[in-house]
Amino acid sequence: MRPESAIIVEPVARLIEELSKLPGIGPKTASRLTFFLLRAEEGQVQALAQALLAMKEQVHFCSRCFNITVAALCPICQDTNRDQSKICVVEEPLDVLAIERTAAYRGLYHVLHGHIAPLEGIYREHLKIDELLARVRSEPVDEVVLAMNPNTEGEATAFLLLRDLVPLGVRVTRPARGLPTGGDLEWADPETLGSAIHGRREL
Numbered sequence: 001m002r003p004e005s006a007i008i009v010e011p012v013a014r015l016i017e018e019l020s021k022l023p024g025i026g027p028k029t030a031s032r033l034t035f036f037l038l039r040a041e042e043g044q045v046q047a048l049a050q051a052l053l054a055m056k057e058q059v060h061f062c063s064r065c066f067n068i069t070v071a072a073l074c075p076i077c078q079d080t081n082r083d084q085s086k087i088c089v090v091e092e093p094l095d096v097l098a099i100e101r102t103a104a105y106r107g108l109y110h111v112l113h114g115h116i117a118p119l120e121g122i123y124r125e126h127l128k129i130d131e132l133l134a135r136v137r138s139e140p141v142d143e144v145v146l147a148m149n150p151n152t153e154g155e156a157t158a159f160l161l162l163r164d165l166v167p168l169g170v171r172v173t174r175p176a177r178g179l180p181t182g183g184d185l186e187w188a189d190p191e192t193l194g195s196a197i198h199g200r201r202e203l
């Protein structure tokens, strides 16, 4: 235990600890946020706490594509004008937003909720892969677009999916090259991402 922890009162130490568990937030940022909230108006803190709880209570995953939704099906799955013969597979719900912003794609999605990363203990069974294969078998799908992040884990995940999808007789495509490698789809600029989706190639 660090010496200063004895002089930080328990509720403060506890909030710092909880905030430190969030991605991209180290102990320094967690402390800064905690002391900001300590000085903030009661109403602002209440609003933050309520927003966190409401998000957890009301938002869940779409029963078909695992995008986030407040209904049983997400707005994209509910939209019968979307092209039902195409499924674009992405790692995270934020990737759906990134691709939607490009307006280059009008099919459906499937969110894996991560990528294969054995070093982090994330294997096939932790992702929504079996659910994807079940959809390809039961829905009128003729193309699956593998829009993983352009990095090592994304490549590994796409390779594994390709191996599973080929025996199902579906066309498997990937966005054209040109996305900055090593990055995340969600940070790609809409124009680049849009033309990568447009120029997708069969594997």
Ligand SMILES: [Zn+2]
Pocket: 062, 063, 064, 065, 066, 067, 073, 074, 075, 076, 077, 078
């Ligand atoms: Zn959905």
